[in-house]
Amino acid sequence: MATKQEISVTVNGVSYQREVEVRMTLADFLRHELGLGGTHVGCEHGICGACNILIDGKAMRSCLQLAVQVDGAQITTVEGLRNLETGELHPVQQAFIEEHGLQCGFCTPGFMMSTLELLGENPNPSDEEIKHAIGGNLCRCTGYENILRSIRLAATRV
Amino acid sequence: MKPAPFEYYAPESVEEVVSLLEKLEDDDVEAKVLAGGQSFMPMLSMRVARPEALVDLSKLSELDYIREEGDVIAIGAMASKSDAEDSALIQAKQPLLHAATKYIGHRQVRNRGTVGGSFAHADPAAEYGAVATTLDIQMKIVGPDGERVVSADDFYVTFLTTDIDSTEILTEVRVPVLPAGTGWAFQEMSRRNGDLAMAGVAVTLRLDAGKCSDVRISVFGVNATPVRCTDAEQLVNGQAPGDDVFSKAGESAAQFIDEPIADVHGSADYRRQLVNVLVARCLAEAVTRV
Numbered sequence: 441m442a443t444k445q446e447i448s449v450t451v452n453g454v455s456y457q458r459e460v461e462v463r464m465t466l467a468d469f470l471r472h473e474l475g476l477g478g479t480h481v482g483c484e485h486g487i488c489g490a491c492n493i494l495i496d497g498k499a500m501r502s503c504l505q506l507a508v509q510v511d512g513a514q515i516t517t518v519e520g521l522r523n524l525e526t527g528e529l530h531p532v533q534q535a536f537i538e539e540h541g542l543q544c545g546f547c548t549p550g551f552m553m554s555t556l557e558l559l560g561e562n563p564n565p566s567d568e569e570i571k572h573a574i575g576g577n578l579c580r581c582t583g584y585e586n587i588l589r590s591i592r593l594a595a596t597r598v
Numbered sequence: 599m600k601p602a603p604f605e606y607y608a609p610e611s612v613e614e615v616v617s618l619l620e621k622l623e624d625d626d627v628e629a630k631v632l633a634g635g636q637s638f639m640p641m642l643s644m645r646v647a648r649p650e651a652l653v654d655l656s657k658l659s660e661l662d663y664i665r666e667e668g669d670v671i672a673i674g675a676m677a678s679k680s681d682a683e684d685s686a687l688i689q690a691k692q693p694l695l696h697a698a699t700k701y702i703g704h705r706q707v708r709n710r711g712t713v714g715g716s717f718a719h720a721d722p723a724a725e726y727g728a729v730a731t732t733l734d735i736q737m738k739i740v741g742p743d744g745e746r747v748v749s750a751d752d753f754y755v756t757f758l759t760t761d762i763d764s765t766e767i768l769t770e771v772r773v774p775v776l777p778a779g780t781g782w783a784f785q786e787m788s789r790r791n792g793d794l795a796m797a798g799v800a801v802t803l804r805l806d807a808g809k810c811s812d813v814r815i816s817v818f819g820v821n822a823t824p825v826r827c828t829d830a831e832q833l834v835n836g837q838a839p840g841d842d843v844f845s846k847a848g849e850s851a852a853q854f855i856d857e858p859i860a861d862v863h864g865s866a867d868y869r870r871q872l873v874n875v876l877v878a879r880c881l882a883e884a885v886t887r888v
Contacts, residue, residue: 443603462606462652463599465643484600485640486707498680498709504639505710508606509656554706575791576704 447511451476452520460507467491469507470517478518478549482578489577490546492553493517499557516556518549531597532556532590541590543581551577555591559598565591601642605651612660612740612769618653619765620742627651631767633676633715636707661714661769664688670736671695671773675714680705682713691775694733694782694800698725701784704792717753718768720760720823722859723794725786727754727824728816732800735773741766754823780804780812781888783880786819787872789863795819796864797872799851801880803834805888810834810843815851815877820858820869827851830877839885841878848878 448457451474458473467484470476470493482488484503491502494516521530532552535541542548551574558565558573565573570591579587605627609615615631622629630649632638633656641647655661661676664685671692673682682688683699702708702716702725716726717737729735730750737748742765753761762768776782786798797820803813813831818824830851837843852874860866 443605445606461599463601463603463642465600465639468599485643486636486703489704489706492706495710499706500710501636501706503643504636504707506606506635506639506654508608509654557705557709573705576706 445508447508449510449513449515451515452517453524458507462506462508464507465503466493466505466507466510467502470502470515473507476517476519480546480549482546482550487578488547489550489554489574492550492577494553494556497557497560499553516553518552521552521556532559532594535594535597536587536590539586539590539593541583541587543579543583547577547579547581551579551587555594558591559595563595563598565595567592600645602645602648604642604649606654607651608654608657610657612658612767615653615655615658615767616741616765619767622651622653623765629653629764631655631718633718634678634711636703636711636715637719637721638715655767666691666775667772669775671775673713673771673773675712675718675768675770677713679703679708679711679713679716683708692733692773694776694784694802695726695729695773697782697784698729698800701725701786701795701798707792713771714768717771718760718762720754720758721794722757722822722824723796723798723819725784725795725798725818728798728800728818729784730754730771731816731824731826732802732814733774733776735771737761737768738770738772739766740769745769747772750824751826756822776802777804779888781884781886783883783887785876785880785883787876794863797858797869797876799873799876799880801877801884803881803884803888805839805885808838809836810839810885811836813881815847815880817851817855817873817877820855820873822859825855827854827877829854834881839881841882844878844881847881848874848876851877 480490482490629651661674663674786795813834815827830847852870858866858869
């Protein structure tokens with residue numbers, strides 16, 4: 441069996457067909473093959489959450505699956521949040537700016553993807569529920585208080 | 599490229615998986631089965647695991663179900679952990695399994711990780727191990743000779759090793775519904791939220807005329823496989839619930855553990871102490887739920 445395989449995948453509304461090496465992780469595929477560098481790779485073994493993306497609406501680690509496994513899937517990365525017609529930021533992005541929910545910004549795309557799934561299922565989360573949803577995201581600037589504020593603000597607008 | 603090279607297969611039925619595994623075995627190709635990959639992908643990326651062939655089960659939608667069959671909740675091996683977490687059936691009829699599921703990793707990992715993968719991977723720190731031996735979960739395994747069912751006690755062999763043969767796969771876990779009037783508790787201790795537990799405990803018990811009965815206590819994270827603490831169970835059976843008897847049970851369980859795992863997260867003595875405390879706490883909590 442070949443070590444390369446063709447996949448078709450929709451990322452942020454755009455369809456792509458690519459031949460990928462079967463051992464390439466989805467995170468590397470997004471960054472290196474599609475040039476979507478907003479999905480960050482931190483630990484690359486599922487601990488830090490920087491590479492979280494939405495696959496068919498669910499937040500998942502893109503470092504913990506292979507590109508070949510998402511054949512046919514709908515993917516959203518941080519690049520897909522902004523309104524592409526008006527250029528306007530997504531309410532979650534806007535809330536992170538207003539409440540200073542980022543410092544260096546490395547972890548931010550992952551936090552926002554966890555937030556999107558949370559608010560999609562639970563538009564009015566308690567602090568406890570927010571903490572559970574982002575428990576799998578690490579921020580090394582330790583700006584967790586402002587991240588909590590950002591998500592609370594985003595919840596009022598999404 | 600992080601993982602070492604491998605041949606990749608994504609069969610679409612259980613039958614296809616089994617005949618593929620047989621063929622790979624005949625050809626002397628070292629194959630590994632991939633379910634959700636939330637434990638195995640890191641091992642591939644770190645090259646701790648370097649299989650020659652990877653057999654991906656993610657197209658087996660036939661194994662993605664959670665359904666009630668009489669007194670049993672049948673969970674297809676490829677049902678995700680978040681589906682198990684959100685299942686109204688499991689919340690209502692098997693709250694111990696539900697509570698344990700919420701401790702596994704984080705939501706983003708449970709979204710991709712499968713119930714069957716956790717059982718089959720058999721990490722000593724896997725929450726489902728102690729749930730399996732406490733509830734006597736039955737594992738349905740399919741291979742070239744057809745289907746067989748293995749109970750939790752016989753399923754776990756050692757670190758990351760189960761009774762599943764190299765040409766077989768786990769297709770379903772059969773979890774008994776919690777009988778009415780049964781108290782339960784699940785607790786674990788980890789350094790950080792969502793981390794692998796250093797020790798954890800699953801308990802069920804009943805009360806018969808004010809005395810504890812049918813006590814089942816399992817611990818995980820301390821030995822290669824989950825451990826049922828039968829001595830501690832016997833200490834509590836027939837006794838009226840109380841801190842005194844629960845503390846004695848905790849001490850008994852802690853002594854019952856032969857050579858606890860020692861690593862950077864916790865020493866053997868520390869894990870023994872965790873078992874002591876968590877068993878007593880779980881027994882007390884379980885009584886409140888009878």
